[in-house]
Structure formats: structure tokens, C-alpha cells
Amino acid sequence: MSEVQYVKTVCRSCHGGCGVIAHVKAGKVVKVEGDPDSPISHGSLCTRGLAITQLAYHPNRILHPMKKTGGGWERISWDEALDTVAEKFREVRDRHGAESIMIGQGTGRDFESHFSRFGNMLGTPNMITAGHMCYLSRIAATLTTCGRHPAIDYANNPKCMIMWGCNPLWTNPDEYKGVSFWRAYEKGAKLIVIDPRKGFLAKRADVWLQLRPGTDAALALGFHHVIIEEELYDKDFVSNFVHGWEEFKDRVRNDYPLDRVSEITWVDPEQIREAARMYATTKPAGIHWGVPTEQTINCIDFTRTAVGLMAVTGNLDAPGGNVFHQPPGTRSIAEFSSHRSLSNEQRAKMLGGDRYRLATRMTIVTPKCAWDAILNEDPYPVKAGWLIGTNPVVSRANAREVYDALKKLDFLAVSDFFLTPTAELADIFFPAGTWLEQNHVADNWKFHGYVLARRKVVEIGECWQDHKIFMELGKRLGQRWWDTVEDALDWLLEPTGLTWEQFKEKGCLKGESKFYKYKEKGFSTPTRKVELLSTIIERWGADPLPKYTEIPESPVSQPELAKKYPYILNAGLRTPTFFHSANRQLPWLREIRPDPIVELHPETAGKHGISDRDWVSIESPRGRARLRAKLNNGIDPMVVVAEHGWWYPEIEAPDHGWDVSNINMLTDNSHESMDPLMGATNLRVLLCNISRYEDR
Ligand SMILES: Nc1nc2c(c(=O)[nH]1)N[C@H]1C(S)=C(S)[C@@H](COP(=O)(O)OP(=O)(O)OC[C@H]3O[C@@H](n4cnc5c(=O)[nH]c(N)nc54)[C@H](O)[C@@H]3O)O[C@H]1N2
Ligand SMILES: Nc1nc2c(c(=O)[nH]1)N[C@H]1C(S)=C(S)[C@@H](COP(=O)(O)OP(=O)(O)OC[C@H]3O[C@@H](n4cnc5c(=O)[nH]c(N)nc54)[C@H](O)[C@@H]3O)O[C@H]1N2
Ligand code: SF4
Ligand SMILES: [Mo]
Numbered sequence: 139m140s141e142v143q144y145v146k147t148v149c150r151s152c153h154g155g156c157g158v159i160a161h162v163k164a165g166k167v168v169k170v171e172g173d174p175d176s177p178i179s180h181g182s183l184c185t186r187g188l189a190i191t192q193l194a195y196h197p198n199r200i201l202h203p204m205k206k207t208g209g210g211w212e213r214i215s216w217d218e219a220l221d222t223v224a225e226k227f228r229e230v231r232d233r234h235g236a237e238s239i240m241i242g243q244g245t246g247r248d249f250e251s252h253f254s255r256f257g258n259m260l261g262t263p264n265m266i267t268a269g270h271m272c273y274l275s276r277i278a279a280t281l282t283t284c285g286r287h288p289a290i291d292y293a294n295n296p297k298c299m300i301m302w303g304c305n306p307l308w309t310n311p312d313e314y315k316g317v318s319f320w321r322a323y324e325k326g327a328k329l330i331v332i333d334p335r336k337g338f339l340a341k342r343a344d345v346w347l348q349l350r351p352g353t354d355a356a357l358a359l360g361f362h363h364v365i366i367e368e369e370l371y372d373k374d375f376v377s378n379f380v381h382g383w384e385e386f387k388d389r390v391r392n393d394y395p396l397d398r399v400s401e402i403t404w405v406d407p408e409q410i411r412e413a414a415r416m417y418a419t420t421k422p423a424g425i426h427w428g429v430p431t432e433q434t435i436n437c438i439d440f441t442r443t444a445v446g447l448m449a450v451t452g453n454l455d456a457p458g459g460n461v462f463h464q465p466p467g468t469r470s471i472a473e474f475s476s477h478r479s480l481s482n483e484q485r486a487k488m489l490g491g492d493r494y495r496l497a498t499r500m501t502i503v504t505p506k507c508a509w510d511a512i513l514n515e516d517p518y519p520v521k522a523g524w525l526i527g528t529n530p531v532v533s534r535a536n537a538r539e540v541y542d543a544l545k546k547l548d549f550l551a552v553s554d555f556f557l558t559p560t561a562e563l564a565d566i567f568f569p570a571g572t573w574l575e576q577n578h579v580a581d582n583w584k585f586h587g588y589v590l591a592r593r594k595v596v597e598i599g600e601c602w603q604d605h606k607i608f609m610e611l612g613k614r615l616g617q618r619w620w621d622t623v624e625d626a627l628d629w630l631l632e633p634t635g636l637t638w639e640q641f642k643e644k645g646c647l648k649g650e651s652k653f654y655k656y657k658e659k660g661f662s663t664p665t666r667k668v669e670l671l672s673t674i675i676e677r678w679g680a681d682p683l684p685k686y687t688e689i690p691e692s693p694v695s696q697p698e699l700a701k702k703y704p705y706i707l708n709a710g711l712r713t714p715t716f717f718h719s720a721n722r723q724l725p726w727l728r729e730i731r732p733d734p735i736v737e738l739h740p741e742t743a744g745k746h747g748i749s750d751r752d753w754v755s756i757e758s759p760r761g762r763a764r765l766r767a768k769l770n771n772g773i774d775p776m777v778v779v780a781e782h783g784w785w786y787p788e789i790e791a792p793d794h795g796w797d798v799s800n801i802n803m804l805t806d807n808s809h810e811s812m813d814p815l816m817g818a819t820n821l822r823v824l825l826c827n828i829s830r831y832e833d834r
Pocket of ligand 4: 245268272273429
């Protein structure tokens with residue numbers, strides 16, 4: 139019998155970060171458990187992290203490169219796979235220009251540095267991510283307002299916390315795991331929850347504001363109204379460190395009195411007052427805001443207003459408030475990605491570049507622009523693509539259009555673990571390694587001040603970690619890369635004085651904690667102040683003050699359409715088991731959540747003769763999907779809350795039922811529905827109707 143070995147590493151079955159001890163027996167990981175020494179997770183792991191053994195050793199996982207032939211998929215060597223893609227990309231680059239190749243990833247998977255370097259050196263500005271409506275939109279809005287992303291400071295004992303459209307116990311998003319929130323909560327912090335759905339947190343809140351989906355910007359301006367009216371703001375701070383205070387005050391006073399805010403948001407004015415007072419008078423207080431606030435036309439204006447709340451209450455860069463964690467000194471993603479290697483001439487060709495000014499500044503392309511280029515050659519043709527760790531046929535708005543666009547490409551490569559509905563459309567498949575199969579300086583993209591050592595535990599089949607695939611394909615296209623993955627990590631770590639081998643032993647690095655840095659240097663904005671009136675946005679001729687814009691497809695803006703589609707569809711309920719479109723093939727997790735769920739208020743369900751667990755057909759002007767009813771009296775009868783990310787790995791290839799229960803068949807990606815500066819897609823507020831599936 140062989141001995142069990144214990145290897146410390148770092149999970150990445152979501153945005154990652156939890157410390158793991160992997161149990162390895164005879165070259166195979168037989169179990170993972172939480173690492174009690176982890177500064178991020180303190181020994182905890184979630185269902186998805188624990189299920190990595192089922193994912194890594196899944197019988198349907200693809201363990202070697204493949205090419206599509208007339209008869210289906212055929213196994214090939216790495217050399218053939220890489221040479222084929224390099225040759226196709228060279229062909230397209232020579233004939234149409236590098237901009238006619240798009241590369242795409244989904245959510246943060248800790249290879250952004252390599253992804254962007256590959257794209258920059260290829261010469262294409264068309265790198266598609268989820269950043270237009272997730273996280274990078276937050277970075278863009280905070281950069282313009284206060285110079286850097288202010289993350290909630292759970293570690294320094296906030297006395298009051300606002301969970302603003304954020305559910306960290308289920309989602310463990312970005313910087314923070316739910317355990318950090320929970321530790322602060324257990325120390326007795328007051329809790330304000332802003333959420334249209336009564337979940338675990340709302341049930342425990344001191345104040346729960348059940349707002350109409352998509353109206354967060356109006357609600358935040360209502361908070362400001364109370365704070366201004368009752369003079370609860372930090373007078374020293376606003377006079378010394380806020381740009382545009384008088385103009386902002388006038389906007390709030392004139393346009394956002396509480397009765398108007400209440401009418402827009404459906405929240406009682408007295409409740410708004412109570413929550414605003416609690417936040418402004420309990421020190422320190424932090425705001426953790428979530429992705430639903432960014433997935434509407436109000437994306438940037440909401441975040442700017444929320445940063446305004448932190449600023450005027452003196453909670454910005456204050457311990458226990460919202461802070462600017464210092465990076466640990468590694469080279470940044472911008473440095474690694476060699477962004478200067480993309481010429482100005484190529485950069486100027488970025489799809490949507492002249493439309494979404496803030497996105498362009500951050501080099502973010504909203505995917506709709508790529509679909510337009512593929513389908514309509516507007517403004518020029520995109521002919522080839524490489525998608526890495528993303529399943530846009532299921533995860534992107536207006537899925538039918540996405541499917542048609544990817545199908546039309548002359549050539550597509552996909553890197554994944556499984557043959558997803560997106561991968562089935564590819565010509566070449568690259569088998570990626572999971573986080574158990576990689577060496578990496580993890581979490582370098584986050585704003586929590588840490589980097590962590592993700593150590594390779596095993597090798598499985600012929601899979602390669604994504605970083606290596608970028609490097610080896612890049613080299614075949616004449617790009618400058620290091621010899622090995624570890625050599626690149628040495629360079630990333632160089633300013634810290636550590637090599638990868640040394641860092642691997644150490645396990646983690648943390649930047650120094652410093653607060654109130656603005657008192658010496660001001661904020662990193664053009665005026666060195668928090669810009670409630672944005673000088674950057676002003677230069678673009680857009681409204682420099684934040685405001686609330688009514689959602690283009692809502693019962694208020696489209697009363698006629700609402701006669702046919704009377705409900706508000708809130709599409710994107712996460713579950714503790716799944717990560718977007720992933721994990722449906724893992725037995726431990728699918729057993730917990732076998733079916734796609736749509737939550738309905740019992741009154742609403744009753745009106746349509748729908749009982750708990752019935753299949754429901756949901757329909758919008760763009761399409762329909764079938765999900766199973768779960769009755770929930772913690773949502774408004776007008777609101778329908780649906781899970782996203784559903785396809786059926788068990789349904790036959792190549793479709794795998796991608797269009798059966800996929801809520802993105804219903805979502806909208808028209809330019810008119812997006813945030814005008816960022817191109818953020820509206821995923822959370824659409825009009826829909828419902829019926830019992832059997833009645834159709
Ligand atoms: N309606 C609706 N749609 C949404 C959302 C919503 O709230 N509502 N949320 C949106 C948000 S916030 C985001 S960020 C996007 C996410 O969108 P995506 O990132 O596209 O979604 P996933 O399903 O997580 O990723 C797809 C694939 O990545 C593969 N994968 C996982 N890890 C790796 C890896 O390390 N390497 C490689 N090569 N492959 C890997 C998985 O097997 C999976 O097939 O979805 C968006 N879609
Ligand atoms: N298990 C799991 N974890 C995940 C993911 C996953 O798919 N599964 N996805 C990851 C990704 S990429 C992201 S971006 C994060 C997102 O994680 P979070 O930012 O936590 O976002 P959600 O869980 O989508 O929504 C949080 C809460 O906002 C509420 N909400 C919905 N609409 C609105 C609205 O209009 N306004 C307000 N105020 N609240 C609203 C929801 O009811 C929910 O309780 O999660 C990450 N973690
Ligand atoms: S929260 Fe994320 S990093 Fe932590 S165990 Fe779960 S999947 Fe892994
Ligand atoms: Mo996301």
C-alpha cells in the first residue's frame with residue numbers, strides 16, 4: 139500500500155483563494171481538505187472545492203488535444219493542435235489583420251496575465267472577457283472616482299456592513315470568501331441587506347431593503363439624500379477631499395427626494411432613512427457590493443454613488459470601512475501582459491472602442507460587438523477565435539445570437555476540461571489542467587493584498603495548465619515568452635526578491651496594511667480628490683454626476699410590452715453547487731441540485747396554475763426556457779428569479795440541450811440596454827411571462 143502525501147495548494151473552482159491540503163496516493167488526488175493556515179479561508183472549503191476530485195477524474199473529461207473531422211472528434215498530438223491553430227491564426231492575420239482574430243475568456247480564472255500578453259503580442263485588441271459587466275466594471279468606476287478599488291475591510295472589525303446585492307456565503311466572490319464576512323458578522327456588526335430576494339442574509343439583517351431589481355443607483359442616491367438632509371456627512375472630508383460636492387448635493391436634493399426614490403425603488407422612505415442613518419452613524423462601516431448592481435444600464439453610476447457613500451461618511455481608506463489594500467509587490471498583470479506591445483494603430487481598431495469610452499480606457503470589449511463583427515462584418519469581419527475557460531453559448535446574453543456567431547467563424551479553438559456546447563462548435567480542442575495541475579502565483583489580480591502559492595499536485599493525462607498553452611502557442615506565433623511556466627513566475631515575483639521555488643515554500647505574501655493614505659497624497663484621480671463630479675467623464679461630454687436611468691425594458695419604461703410580458707425576470711440566481719455553467723456533470727453536486735430552478739411567489743404561481751416543482755416555461759421577446767418552479771414568498775409577486783448556466787451534459791452531443799433551460803435564451807444584449815460608458819449587459823431586469831410547461 140502506498141503512503142498518502144499531503145500537498146498544500148490553493149483552490150480555484152470559483153474565483154479561487156481557499157487554502158487546500160491535497161491528499162495524494164499513488165499519484166492520484168484522493169481527497170482535499172481545508173488548510174487551517176490559510177489567511178483567506180481559515181480551513182474552510184465549499185462544496186465546489188471539495189468536488190474537485192470528481193471533476194479532475196471525471197470519465198468524460200478530455201485528456202488529450204483533439205481536432206474536429208467529418209466523422210466527429212479525433213485525438214491528435216499537442217504539436218499538431220498547436221501548429222494547426224498557429225497556422226490558421228497566421229493565415230487570418232495575413233489576410234484580414236490581427237483584429238480579425240478574437241480571443242475570449244469568461245470570469246477571472248487566474249490566467250488574465252497570460253491571456254492579455256498573448257492577445258497583445260498577437261496584435262489583436264479584441265479580447266473578450268466578462269469584465270464589461272463583472273468586476274472590471276467595478277475597477278473602472280472606482281478608478282475614475284477614487285483611484286483604486288476600495289474593498290470592504292472585514293479583517294478590521296466593521297461595526298456595520300451593507301451587503302448590497304451581494305451574497306458572499308454562496309458566491310465567495312473576488313477578494314473575499316464568505317468566511318471573512320461571517321467572522322465579522324459574528325463579532326456583532328450591524329447588517330443591512332439590499333436585495334429583492336429574502337435569502338439567508340436578509341433573514342438575519344437589522345434592516346432588509348427589498349428593492350425593485352435594477353434600481354440600486356436610485357436607492358444609493360436616496361441614502362445620500364438622507365445623509366445630506368440630516369448633515370450626517372464628514373464635513374472635513376467633503377471640504378478637503380471631494381470634487382464636485384456642491385453640484386452633487388444639488389443633484390441629490392433636487393432629483394432624489396425620498397418619495398421619488400421610494401416610487402422608483404418600491405422601498406418605504408422610512409426604511410431608507412433608517413438604513414442610511416445606521417450606515418452613516420455607525421463607525422466604521424463597510425459596503426460589499428455585488429455583481430447584480432453592475433449588470434444593468436446603471437452599472438457605472440451605481441458604483442460611483444456607492445463610493446460616494448463611503449467617502450462622505452469618512453469610511454474610505456478607514457480600517458473596518460472600505461480600504462485600498464497594498465499589493466504584495468509582485469509584477470502587475472499590466473506589466474506582465476506587455477500591454478505596450480499592442481500598437482496604437484491596432485488598439486484604435488478595438489471593437490466598440492468609440493462607443494463605450496470607459497471600457498475602451500480599460501481595454502474591454504463588450505461581446506455584443508464581437509458577435510456584430512462576426513455576423514455582419516460590422517465594422518470589419520472577425521474570422522477566427524480562441525475561447526479559454528468560457529462557455530458563452532450558455533453564459534452570455536442572447537444565447538441564440540452567440541451560438542450563430544460562433545458557428546459562423548471560419549475557425550475556432552476552445553480550451554476547457556469538457557466538451558461543452560461551446561467546445562462542440564470548435565475545430566480544435568485544447569485540454570486544460572485544473573488547479574490541481576498547475577504552478578501559479580495565485581490571486582495576483584485581486585485587491586486584497588495577497589498572492590498565494592498554487593502548487594502543482596499531479597499531472598492528469600496530457601492536460602496542460604492554461605498558462606503553458608498560451609506560452610507554447612505564443613512561441614509558435616513568434617511571440618516572446620519564457621522557456622517554462624516557472625521561469626515566467628520567477629519574473630513575476632522578481633521585485634519581491636523571491637524565486638518561484640522560494641515562494642512555493644513560503645506559501646503567501648501580503649502587502650503592508652496602511653490606512654488614510656490620502657491625507658498625505660490625495661487620491662489617484664485627476665483632481666487628487668474623490669470625484670463625485672467626474673472630470674474624466676466630463677471630458678467625454680457625458681453627464682459627470684451620477685444619476686438613475688430607468689431600465690429600458692421594465693414595466694415603467696415599456697408599459698405596452700408589459701401587457702404581454704408582465705413580470706420582471708431577474709436572471710442569475712447562483713447556487714452553492716454550481717459555478718455558472720460548470721459542474722452539472724459532477725454527481726455529488728448534481729444530486730444536491732438536479733434541476734434548473736425558477737423561483738416564483740406563491741400568488742404568482744397560483745395565478746398560472748403552477749405548483750411547486752412543476753416545469754415552467756418562461757418567455758421573453760427573445761426566446762424561452764424551461765425551468766422547475768420553486769415557490770418563494772420572499773420575493774415580490776412581480777419578480778421571477780431564475781438560475782442561469784444550465785445545459786445538460788447527459789443529453790447527446792453536439793447540442794447537450796444548450797437551448798432547453800438556458801435563461802440566456804431570454805436575455806438582451808442590444809446596445810440600447812447596456813451601460814453607455816461600459817457596455818455592461820443588462821442581465822437582471824427584463825420583461826417575461828410564465829406558463830405551466832405542460833399547458834403549452
Ligand atoms: N443570465 C445571466 N448570465 C450570466 C450571469 C448572470 O448573473 N445571469 N453572470 C455572468 C457573469 S458575472 C459571468 S463572470 C459570466 C461567466 O461566464 P463564463 O466564465 O463563460 O462561465 P463558466 O460557465 O464559469 O465557464 C465556462 C467554462 O470554463 C471551464 N473552466 C473552468 N475552469 C477552467 C480553467 O481553469 N481553464 C479552462 N481552460 N477552462 C476552465 C468550465 O469547464 C466551463 O465549461 O457569466 C455571466 N452570465
Ligand atoms: N456558487 C457560485 N459562486 C459564484 C458564481 C457562481 O456561478 N456560483 N459566480 C461567480 C461570479 S463570476 C460572480 S460575478 C459572483 C457574483 O456574486 P454576488 O456578487 O454575490 O452576486 P449574486 O449571487 O448574483 O447576487 C447577490 C445577491 O443580489 C441579489 N440581487 C439580484 N438582483 C439584484 C438587484 O437588482 N439589486 C440588488 N441590490 N440585489 C440584487 C440576489 O438576490 C443575491 O442575493 O459570484 C461568483 N461566485
Ligand atoms: S469558495 Fe471557491 S476557492 Fe473556496 S473552496 Fe469554494 S470553490 Fe474553492
Ligand atoms: Mo462574474
